[in-house]
Amino acid sequence: MRTQRLAIAAALATLFAAGCGGTAETPEAAPATAASSAPAGPVSLIYWTWAPNMDKIVAVWNQANPDIQVTVSKQAGGDDAAAKFLTAAKAGNAPDLVQAEYQHLPSFIAADAVADIAAETAAVKPEFSAGLWGLVTLGTDAVYAIPQDSGPMMLYYRKDLFEKYGIAVPKTWAEYAEAARIVHKADPKVYLGSFSSKDPGWFAGLAQQAGAQWWSISGEAWKVGINDTATTKVADFWGGLVQEGVIDDQPYFTPEWNKALNNGTQLSWPSAVWGPGVLESNAPKGKGKWAIAPLPQWNAGENFSGFWGGSSTAVSATSKNRAAAVKFATWLNTDPQGIDLLVKEAFVYPASGKGQAALGTPPAYFAESQPDFWQQAATIGASARGFTFGPNVGVTYNAYKDAFDKALQDKSPFSASVGTMQDTTVADMRKSGFTLAQ
Amino acid sequence: MSRRPVGALPTGLLVLGAIYCLLPVSWVLISASKAPGELFTLGTLTPGTGLLENVRELNAYRHGVFWRWMLNSVVYAGGGALLSTLVSAVSGFALAKYAFPGRNLIFNVLIGGILVPSVVLAVPQYLLFSKLGMADTYWAVLLPQILHPYSIYLARVYASAAVPDSLLEAGRIDGASEGRLLARVAMPLMVPGMVTIFLFQFVAIWNNFLLPFIMLGDDGKFPLTVGLYTLLAAGANQPSLYNLIITGALLSIIPLIALFLTMQRYWRTDLSGGALKG
Numbered sequence: 001m002r003t004q005r006l007a008i009a010a011a012l013a014t015l016f017a018a019g020c021g022g023t024a025e026t027p028e029a030a031p032a033t034a035a036s037s038a039p040a041g042p043v044s045l046i047y048w049t050w051a052p053n054m055d056k057i058v059a060v061w062n063q064a065n066p067d068i069q070v071t072v073s074k075q076a077g078g079d080d081a082a083a084k085f086l087t088a089a090k091a092g093n094a095p096d097l098v099q100a101e102y103q104h105l106p107s108f109i110a111a112d113a114v115a116d117i118a119a120e121t122a123a124v125k126p127e128f129s130a131g132l133w134g135l136v137t138l139g140t141d142a143v144y145a146i147p148q149d150s151g152p153m154m155l156y157y158r159k160d161l162f163e164k165y166g167i168a169v170p171k172t173w174a175e176y177a178e179a180a181r182i183v184h185k186a187d188p189k190v191y192l193g194s195f196s197s198k199d200p201g202w203f204a205g206l207a208q209q210a211g212a213q214w215w216s217i218s219g220e221a222w223k224v225g226i227n228d229t230a231t232t233k234v235a236d237f238w239g240g241l242v243q244e245g246v247i248d249d250q251p252y253f254t255p256e257w258n259k260a261l262n263n264g265t266q267l268s269w270p271s272a273v274w275g276p277g278v279l280e281s282n283a284p285k286g287k288g289k290w291a292i293a294p295l296p297q298w299n300a301g302e303n304f305s306g307f308w309g310g311s312s313t314a315v316s317a318t319s320k321n322r323a324a325a326v327k328f329a330t331w332l333n334t335d336p337q338g339i340d341l342l343v344k345e346a347f348v349y350p351a352s353g354k355g356q357a358a359l360g361t362p363p364a365y366f367a368e369s370q371p372d373f374w375q376q377a378a379t380i381g382a383s384a385r386g387f388t389f390g391p392n393v394g395v396t397y398n399a400y401k402d403a404f405d406k407a408l409q410d411k412s413p414f415s416a417s418v419g420t421m422q423d424t425t426v427a428d429m430r431k432s433g434f435t436l437a438q
Numbered sequence: 439m440s441r442r443p444v445g446a447l448p449t450g451l452l453v454l455g456a457i458y459c460l461l462p463v464s465w466v467l468i469s470a471s472k473a474p475g476e477l478f479t480l481g482t483l484t485p486g487t488g489l490l491e492n493v494r495e496l497n498a499y500r501h502g503v504f505w506r507w508m509l510n511s512v513v514y515a516g517g518g519a520l521l522s523t524l525v526s527a528v529s530g531f532a533l534a535k536y537a538f539p540g541r542n543l544i545f546n547v548l549i550g551g552i553l554v555p556s557v558v559l560a561v562p563q564y565l566l567f568s569k570l571g572m573a574d575t576y577w578a579v580l581l582p583q584i585l586h587p588y589s590i591y592l593a594r595v596y597a598s599a600a601v602p603d604s605l606l607e608a609g610r611i612d613g614a615s616e617g618r619l620l621a622r623v624a625m626p627l628m629v630p631g632m633v634t635i636f637l638f639q640f641v642a643i644w645n646n647f648l649l650p651f652i653m654l655g656d657d658g659k660f661p662l663t664v665g666l667y668t669l670l671a672a673g674a675n676q677p678s679l680y681n682l683i684i685t686g687a688l689l690s691i692i693p694l695i696a697l698f699l700t701m702q703r704y705w706r707t708d709l710s711g712g713a714l715k716g
Contacts, residue, residue: 075668076670084651285479
């Protein structure tokens with residue numbers, strides 16, 4: 001599967017390198033061309049998404065809105081989904097609506113593949129926190145998507161085993177490191193957690209918490225700062241722990257890692273609010289034993305978190321029924337009925353503030369150990385800060401995997417890998433014709 | 439007695455090869471029998487208890503969309519392989535038995551075509567089909583697979599060996615048209631070769647991922663490979679449906695196994711045919 005993915009990425013990347021160079025200079029608003037006058041007769045929209053049970057949610061909408069019929073086409077999620085959408089947009093076959101992960105939205109914008117829907121969405125802006133809204137505007141006046149779900153990060157930990165090893169929930173990363181040493185010393189088979197060289201989104205979230213700004217737009221030019229002090233600090237922290245051998249280096253979501261979570265040889269996981277689904281399916285034995293806490297902080301007394309994952313609903317630039325598409329996207333992500341369905345059927349943590357506040361019953365997995373799961377999550381979510389993603393996140397993320405895999409293998413310092421990510425990203429943006437600020 | 443060690447080495451190698459090929463299949467079989475909770479807890483080669491439950495769940499997943507993907511795969515692989523076999527047989531026969539200007543040029547271009555991996559062609563093909571308005575249709579996946587240089591090459595080699603010139607001459611003297619010669623004389627002789635091509639193409643299309651992945655947007659037209667992939671990459675914040683994917687993978691190789699078992703006898707004719715001719 002991995003080689004296959006690489007092949008796809010390579011095939012599609014060549015296409016974009018060839019195709020997007022000329023036009024992709026700045027994340028300028030795409031000119032509004034589509035006529036937003038309501039056409040006569042029923043409108044049919046195609047919606048690419050990978051959220052589970054979206055067809056059921058859409059069925060409810062279709063029943064109530066005979067004039068706007070939405071057809072769900074369930075796609076594979078992740079980086080390949082973004083590449084596929086870009087290819088389709090390039091060839092003029094884009095669907096009307098597309099689920100866009102926040103980190104991939106800038107690449108859609110740079111390719112003029114998604115429409116600016118600022119006019120139609122002005123009314124729903126107050127529904128979302130400023131941090132999330134920034135992810136769909138990139139800090140400009142344009143709006144490129146409506147936030148759907150979000151992934152503020154927190155620390156999942158085994159309550160019972162923390163007591164067994166006599167460690168307190170770490171409030172700072174220094175305490176986290178200390179706890180990691182204690183646990184590993186008590187039982188060499190047991191680790192406090194793992195550093196994953198396969199999950200760039202996780203690392204990006206931790207960098208956000210530390211205050212990193214990987215990309216920013218200044219005037220007409222992009223600024224890339226992946227190797228800033230905050231990110232380097234995060235990398236060296238984990239690098240130190242791995243070098244010491246007190247933290248595992250098993251990538252997340254692998255069978256080995258699942259097993260370690262399940263049999264209690266891994267005691268915590270800095271992850272996002274969608275963690276319960278993963279724990280429930282991959283570590284069924286831990287039910288009722290896990291709890292959550294805010295991420296450890298870099299300085300005592302601070303209160304910050306980052307985002308891992310989350311996506312939005314974008315309208316493609318070529319959609320002939322933009323008004324109808326925005327109407328559906330608005331209903332899905334801000335209407336109480338839409339949000340309720342998203343939560344119940346698609347198991348997402350809604351981006352809408354009202355939707356988050358409406359969550360009551362904790363996930364079954366946490367019913368005993370953390371009955372106030374959603375209240376905790378909301379408090380933690382309010383402290384999460386994101387950053388603007390750049391137009392070639394895919395390249396950066398692949399560089400992360402390659403560079404950190406190599407660092408683990410060669411036991412070289414992690415800060416060098418961050419440098420590799422920076423260099424690879426900058427080189428790719430230059431090659432694609434983006435203007436870079438010094 | 440002295441022949442023993444000579445026989446042991448090849449046998450040993452073959453046994454190793456068999457283990458190499460069968461181990462992954464047995465892993466899939468064993469894993470498919472595990473319930474979601476057992477997947478990461480039981481030992482790798484310990485069978486679980488959830489096979490029927492997994493199949494039932496897969497069956498129920500989005501109103502049985504899995505079977506739709508299976509049907510699509512059969513259409514793509516069966517239709518594509520059949521058409522590809524016919525095109526290859528005719529072109530191979532023509533290249534082997536008729537001398538016409540440009541024959542070698544065409545053949546060399548085909549040989550060159552073998553060197554181009556189909557992965558490289560997928561994106562250009564997608565853009566072409568989009569221009570024609572045929573992206574996201576069944577044809578978009580079927581057509582690109584019909585012309586397969588390697589199959590034509592195989593057919594040419596097979597035709598020149600299996601169809602004697604004298605037989606064609608005899609047919610011509612008896613007044614058969616060229617079309618009749620092809621259909622009644624050459625084709626029957628080429629059946630074992632065509633079966634080989636059919637099987638090659640069937641398996642290749644069945645396993646093809648990139649072309650349908652790029653070509654198709656509508657999940658109702660997905661073949662198994664792309665469909666199962668949507669289960670695997672269910673987004674960062676959704677757990678992958680591992681038990682359904684593994685069960686789906688197991689079910690998806692059953693048609694291939696069935697096909698090989700039924701087609702095997704044609705291969706046997708091939709071998710014996712060769713033996714008789716000496």
